[in-house]
Amino acid sequence: MKAEDILFSIPFPVAITDGEGRIVNVNQKFEILVNRSLKYLKGRKLSSFFRRAPEIDRKVTEAFQRLVEVLGFRDGQFFLNFAPFFVSSEVKGVIVVIQPAPESPFEKDILAFLKGLSHEVRNPLSGIKGAAKCLRELRTYDEELISVLLEETERIERLLERVVKSFDFSVLNLEETNVHKVIQSVVKLFESELKRSGVNVVYNFDPSLPEILLDRDRITQAFMNIFKNAIEAVSDSPKKEIRIETGYAIHPSGFIFMRVRDSGVGMSEEELSNLFLPFYTTKERGSGLGAFITNEIVKRHGGEIKVKSEKGKGTEVTVLLPMKRRDGEGTDSRR
């Protein structure tokens, strides 16, 4: 049995370094992880492939000099484990085994949210900074620059207000609602835009649907976001058609559905997986909050959104809403 074979078979990326943390050998999983060949890697510092380089160097030294194991050192999305590497009871270097850190979906969402938020705040901030610098240089009152300061400050205010609102679904104002009326009122709002861009809306309603308990304003907001996305998706398509369908859901039963199908640009798998993330947008003027807010609203109603999409073909968004509400659901989250 050769040591190389063992190294090759370990189901994690593994690197062996000398006492200074320079790579001596790695397995194929490590090559794939850093996307470099062993030939390239030999002699380079292991730490140079990670974010917390100085600390990793220290851990290597610790394992090498004090002959201790250091387990579970976190570097971004990885856990690194260090152990002295013995050859015939003599320490020759350090063996480093890398494991993926278990991903918390909550952490991921929060991180994406914070990244998006700081991105959004940074734009107006740089405008404010620029204007302030100009004012300092001019040393005079300049109406236009002051306006920039005010406008950009207001932009941040509006953004934050929107963020707070979008997170506050604590109180739903439930009333018996006719979903067809909600749909029609939203389409009406977009009427002139639909005409202007030549979009054809086709309805297929199930008139026997009952009225259900919904927060009318919130559901209108949700449907508006979905419909707006559909219009934007077909805006450059040769076929500009949006189909709106309602009915009783079969799976799961006890739900009604509202479906919006567009013949627009569609989404790749990656775009689809990002759709509901706050601030995720591929549009120049988009906020990326539309789908996120819509999803939150539907979830708060005890419902669910299902999306199917094909790049270049179109998208189908189905909102499922329960006909009967479970006790106390959705009325107050501060319970």
Ligand SMILES: Nc1ncnc2c1ncn2[C@@H]1O[C@H](COP(=O)(O)OP(=O)(O)OP(=O)(O)O)[C@@H](O)[C@H]1O
């Ligand atoms: N019907 C659709 N067809 C194709 N892509 C879509 C569709 N709906 C959403 N998307 C994609 O998902 C992204 C996020 O949508 P979302 O509604 O959250 O934000 P947005 O439309 O970009 O901005 P905003 O809603 O603030 O105007 C869009 O930028 C787009 O890439």
Ligand SMILES: [Mg+2]
């Ligand atoms: Mg949108």
